[in-house]
Structures are given as C-alpha cells and as structure tokens.
Amino acid sequence: FVSIGSMMDVSWGDIIYYLGDDPNTKAIAIYMESIGDARSFMSAASEVALTKPIIVIKPGRTSQAAKAAASHTGSLAGSDDVLDAAFKRCGVLRVDKIRDVFEIVELLGKQPRPSGKYLTILTNAGGPGVISTDALIKSGGQLAWLSEDTMKKLNECLPSHWSHANPIDILGDATPNVFARAVEIAAENPYSDGILVILTPQSMTDPTRTAEEITKVAKKMKKPILASWMGGRAVTEGRAILDAAGIPTYDYPDSAVENFSYMYQLSVNLAQLYETPRWCEDLHPSTLVADTIIATAQSQDRVILTELESKRLLSCYSIATPAIIHCRTAVEAASAAPSIGFPVVVKLHSETITHKSDVGGVKLNLHSPEQVRDAFLEIQQGVEKEDFFGVTVQPMLDTTDAFEIIIGSSLDAQFGPVILFGLGGTFVEVFQDSSIALPPLNSNLAHLMMKNTKIYKALKGVRGRKPADIAAIEKLIVNFSHLVMDKWMFIKEVEINPLLATHDSVIALDARVILHDSNKMEVDDEISTQIIRPAIRPYPAQYEQHWVSNKGRVLLIRAIMPEDEPLVVDFHKRISEESVYTRWMSNMKYDERASHSRLIRVCHVDYDRDIALVALDEESCAGKNNCKLVAAGRLTKVHGKNVAEFSVLVEDDWQGEGVGGKLLLELIKHGEADGLDGIEGIVLPTNRAMIHVAEKMGFESIYDKELNVIKQYFSYKEAAPNCTETKDDYQLRRFTCPTNI
Numbered sequence: 001f002v003s004i005g006s007m008m009d010v011s012w013g014d015i016i017y018y019l020g021d022d023p024n025t026k027a028i029a030i031y032m033e034s035i036g037d038a039r040s041f042m043s044a045a046s047e048v049a050l051t052k053p054i055i056v057i058k059p060g061r062t063s064q065a066a067k068a069a070a071s072h073t074g075s076l077a078g079s080d081d082v083l084d085a086a087f088k089r090c091g092v093l094r095v096d097k098i099r100d101v102f103e104i105v106e107l108l109g110k111q112p113r114p115s116g117k118y119l120t121i122l123t124n125a126g127g128p129g130v131i132s133t134d135a136l137i138k139s140g141g142q143l144a145w146l147s148e149d150t151m152k153k154l155n156e157c158l159p160s161h162w163s164h165a166n167p168i169d170i171l172g173d174a175t176p177n178v179f180a181r182a183v184e185i186a187a188e189n190p191y192s193d194g195i196l197v198i199l200t201p202q203s204m205t206d207p208t209r210t211a212e213e214i215t216k217v218a219k220k221m222k223k224p225i226l227a228s229w230m231g232g233r234a235v236t237e238g239r240a241i242l243d244a245a246g247i248p249t250y251d252y253p254d255s256a257v258e259n260f261s262y263m264y265q266l267s268v269n270l271a272q273l274y275e276t277p278r279w280c281e282d283l284h285p286s287t288l289v290a291d292t293i294i295a296t297a298q299s300q301d302r303v304i305l306t307e308l309e310s311k312r313l314l315s316c317y318s319i320a321t322p323a324i325i326h327c328r329t330a331v332e333a334a335s336a337a338p339s340i341g342f343p344v345v346v347k348l349h350s351e352t353i354t355h356k357s358d359v360g361g362v363k364l365n366l367h368s369p370e371q372v373r374d375a376f377l378e379i380q381q382g383v384e385k386e387d388f389f390g391v392t393v394q395p396m397l398d399t400t401d402a403f404e405i406i407i408g409s410s411l412d413a414q415f416g417p418v419i420l421f422g423l424g425g426t427f428v429e430v431f432q433d434s435s436i437a438l439p440p441l442n443s444n445l446a447h448l449m450m451k452n453t454k455i456y457k458a459l460k461g462v463r464g465r466k467p468a469d470i471a472a473i474e475k476l477i478v479n480f481s482h483l484v485m486d487k488w489m490f491i492k493e494v495e496i497n498p499l500l501a502t503h504d505s506v507i508a509l510d511a512r513v514i515l516h517d518s519n520k521m522e523v524d525d526e527i528s529t530q531i532i533r534p535a536i537r538p539y540p541a542q543y544e545q546h547w548v549s550n551k552g553r554v555l556l557i558r559a560i561m562p563e564d565e566p567l568v569v570d571f572h573k574r575i576s577e578e579s580v581y582t583r584w585m586s587n588m589k590y591d592e593r594a595s596h597s598r599l600i601r602v603c604h605v606d607y608d609r610d611i612a613l614v615a616l617d618e619e620s621c622a623g624k625n626n627c628k629l630v631a632a633g634r635l636t637k638v639h640g641k642n643v644a645e646f647s648v649l650v651e652d653d654w655q656g657e658g659v660g661g662k663l664l665l666e667l668i669k670h671g672e673a674d675g676l677d678g679i680e681g682i683v684l685p686t687n688r689a690m691i692h693v694a695e696k697m698g699f700e701s702i703y704d705k706e707l708n709v710i711k712q713y714f715s716y717k718e719a720a721p722n723c724t725e726t727k728d729d730y731q732l733r734r735f736t737c738p739t740n741i
Contacts, residue, residue, distance in 0.1 A: 055105060176210040211239070309513070316483075323395055333376045350388065402501060405421070405501055421435055450477075472506045537606070671716070
C-alpha cells in the first residue's frame, strides 16, 4: 500500500508509469478523489493497462459525495459520467466498493480475461442459479447458449430431470465426478466465455472431493472459472482446495457473476485502446471560413453565434443544414419564402437569445407570404428591440419518419471538451437517453457511442419505420468531433438539436454555438486556464508531407496509424539481418518483430507520450492498397524525465538517400514543439551512417566503453552547429537544418 498525500508534486500519470515499470507490481488499484492532469492520466493509463490491469475506486457519484471529495482535495470535480467515459477509453476498470477492488485484483491475478460476456452457470440447486442469472443480466453479462453438441453430452452424463438449459442445474444428488464432467463439457461449449460453479451443501454432497475433481478439470481450461461454495464452515476445506488451485471462490454466487462482468468490462475497455482517432480521409474542412465566422463574432465582443452563423460553421465541416435566408424586414421575409418553397419555418435571428422557442421565436408550417409576414411581426413584438436582428426563413421539413437526435459538446472541468449523443427534441432533459465520449472519435468509437443509447435500437428500424442511415450518422459524429478538436480554443459549447435522421439523410435542423469570452482567453500571451485542453491528442495530420529523396524518389511522410500494421509486417520482411542487428543490437527474429502483440504497441501510439513517423513510397501508393513502407522513426518520452529516446530504421534499398536524416529532423521539430529538454539515443559504433547524420544535426556522441555503444544526446538549450536559427513551417524557434544528409 502506498499513500501519496496531497499530490502537490506528483500526478497520477507519474505514479502509473512508476508502477507500470516496477517488475514486482502485477496490478494497480487506486483510490482516487481527483483526476488532476487528465491528459497525463489518460496517456499513462492507456500504455500501462495493456500489460497490467488498473482498477480505480473513485467516490463522488452523488452530489454530496462529490462535494465532500472536492472540499478534501481542493480540486474541481468534473461530471461523473465523463469520468466513466474516460476510464473506458483508456482501459481502466472502475468499481464502486472497496470489496470489489480486492476481489477483482485477485480474480485477474488467477484467471484469464473472458473474450465475451456469455457465462455458463452450473449448480446443484435451482435457487442460487436463478439469483445468479438476475445478477449477471443486471451487471451487463448474458447467459451462454448451449450448443447442440453440449446438450447431447450433458444428456449423456446427467439425470433426465436436469434443467436442459443454462443455468445448468445438475440436481442435488450430483457426485463429484458428475460435477467435474459437467464442468468439462460446459467449458468446451464454443458459445461460453466463462464458467461459474455453484455448490450448495446437501445430504449427498461432498464439497471437498468435488473441489478436488474440479481443480483437475480447471487445469486444462483456457476460459475463466469461478466458484461459489455455499455453506460456511461445512465447505471450508473445499474452498481452500479451490483457492490453492487459483480458482477464486465466493460465499455468494451473485458476487461471483458481478466480478465476471467486471472482468468482461475490462476486456472491452482494453479493446477500445486500439481505436486510435483519425479524421475522415474525405473531410476537407473550410477552416478559413470557420475562422472568419468566429473572428467576426469576437470582434463584436459576442460569445453567442446566431443560428445562421452556427449552421455555416457546421457546413464548414460537411455537416448538412437546411437552406436558410436571413431577412431584416417583413417584406424581405415574405419575398424570400417562395424561393425556399412552402411550407416554411420562420425563426428569430438574435445575437443574444439562443433558445428561440422559449420566447415564441419559432413559427412553423407557414404556407403563404402573408403568413410569413405575420409571423415576422409576431416574433418582433415578442422580444426586446435590442434582441431582435430579424428572422431566418427555412424549409419546413417532413419529420414523419425521421428520428430526432441531439449531438453536442461542452467543457468538463477536468477532461476539457466532451461529446454527447442521444435522443433529441424538446424532451431531451426528460428522457435523458444519451452517452458521452471524449474526442477525437473515429467511426468505430462513434458507433460504440451510439450503441450505448436506447435510441440506437430505434435507429435500426422499429415497428415498420425505416432504419436511419447509421453510417451517415457515424460520419457526422466524426466530423463533429473534428470541429470540436479543431476549434477547442474558441468554442465553449456547440449543440445540434434536433439532428434529423432518416433512411437517406442526416441534417442539422437547429444549431447553437457559444464561444469563449475573447477578452478572457489570453493571460500574458498564454491560453487562459479557464479553457481546458482536450484530454486526448488527435492524430497529428500536420506531419503529412511529400518529400523527395536524394535520388529523386517521392515519399509520403506522416504519423503512423493502426491501419498500418500490415504495412509494417511487410516492411520487416524486407529488412536485412544486418539492419535488424544495427537497430535492436540483437538478432531479433522476424516472427517476433512482426507479431501482432508487438505491433499493437508499434502502430497504436498515443501521440502524447510518443510519436512515430513512417515514410511511404509514393509510387507504390497509387492504388492506395499497395503502399510500401520504407522507413520509420520514433520518439518516445522517458518516464520521469523531460527527454525522449529516438530510433530510426530505413529499408536497405532506401539507405543513403537522406530518408533517415529527414525523419530525424521531423522528430527534432516535434520534440521542441512538445517542450522537451533534449533527445537521446543509443547506437552501435558500427552504425556510422546514423552517428554521422545525428552529429550533423547537433547531437553529441559519447562512447561507452563498458557497453560498447555510442550514446547520443541533443539539447534544445544549445544551438545546433549545422542548423540556422530561423522559423520554419512549424514556427519552431531554431531549426532550418540540411535535409539531404
């Protein structure tokens, strides 16, 4: 147990990295009152959770508890729902009870994680099986379906009156051998992800021998097995046998199934770690137009965009909106309506009022210019003069078979921008059917966000209504995420409600954008602390560039993506043994270098703790599916130090063309932009090309006689001898270095 006090000079990220590096630590359990540096926590947890489970118990689900925690830590408390979303995104398991912490740590230490949520319950009494089923469903699990082969084998070994379903009730007179055989058959069922064995002491039950027989079967199982030996002192010896064999044993079966569901949830959280955000490839936002809209409002000291401005901003990110015409007079409105096409909607256009319906600022289903003119006058008379800037005329869309959705973003006190998706319309606060996620999002994460709502079932089609265009909604969520991440320094809140979704279209019917107060945004040329940065860095698209090698071959240089794993596998096929030894200082075999478990870490990078750049042969990418990766460079932060380690590997046929030097230059630029003190690396004395390239860029080389390696270090505090101190495209302080080295 470690007590860390008030954490004045240490963050959760520091602690997680430290325990992650500790070889004696197998799992990490945390009591947390405040998240602190959210990005540091998310980055560290995402890395460490892949190899060591992280379990967190954080109070504050109720407002009273949150207030007590805040008074204790002196920190702002964010939304508890946002915290849940953050934990899931970085592979952390959150539990509610102190008992759960210790039970799940024990379970994870003894049993493999389930691949799914389907549990087989095997019992010698019906009642505990029914209670366990309730607990399983309530905690998010499901009963496993028994295959035909499983049913056949169970019929052969069990009495005719067994339950013939899951839970498998093998009846009270089951012998130890029957118990063991039934467990063995259930474990072979391909539809089952885990087994719970329940024993209740009855007149013919032998708890000790049954435990002994089950431990023999469990040794051959690759699925998690849990046990509940009910009966207090009468089953003590049997429990001890199971515990000694690594089978977690519980007094009550409902506790066992809850812990199974916890294990499954942890597996789901970890799976999400591999979902690295990247913008849609066909999205080319009109950033200049978006910047102009925001700058215009700021120049007028406004924090609220009009509906017209809000919809134009959305259009910059390929989010469809209906036609809209701003009219300053009743005559203009009456003249504009026919060009829109009847029926139309007339809405208040205001720079101060965002909820137009509350002040009678929305008039629907208007069929003539006269009705439009009357609507204009009614809206004008219903608000103060200083709040009225005319109206907008828009088409009255048919919503008969449409679904009303809400998607929005607001600031969390700890995690910065968060995105909400759910049931929209006027009853959004009543039904509260929504899910929350941290941006940036890709299509998979957007789909998962949708699945976590009740409206999702309806979107797939219900009671004769055509299903909504799910793929289009996913794309819109990703584009919306792009907007949020692109303009997080300016936008405080943005909301689309309702978002109208049909089987063939998705359109933003109404939109609202609130900006940060520009007068409070900068303090001594720094971003105000009131603007919380995003907790997760997006894919760094700014590194994408075309570059020509010394021999005139064109390369595409960009940050690595999860989708690059097949390219990396192919890359390693073309690397010579000499290059492998030079890079890793050992003869690492191809199977090890190209294994999926290793490439998960290579391709799924955090973009905060490390950055990996790849160089692709542009000529081979003509067909998009045949790109050839020819070089890679990586910069990884050293835990506990403000420096990073670099590494570069170039395919043999591309060596000597300046590719390694170009990648190293880009890594140097990234390190300075990230505020590092320096970059370090270790190379073999025989790797003269890398030593030469690094020294030309300002690295100091020191020979370590004991290890027979060259240690190289680049300091950002000293000017590089061969680099001119001018600003480059990244607006960095120092480097215009020779690129053809």
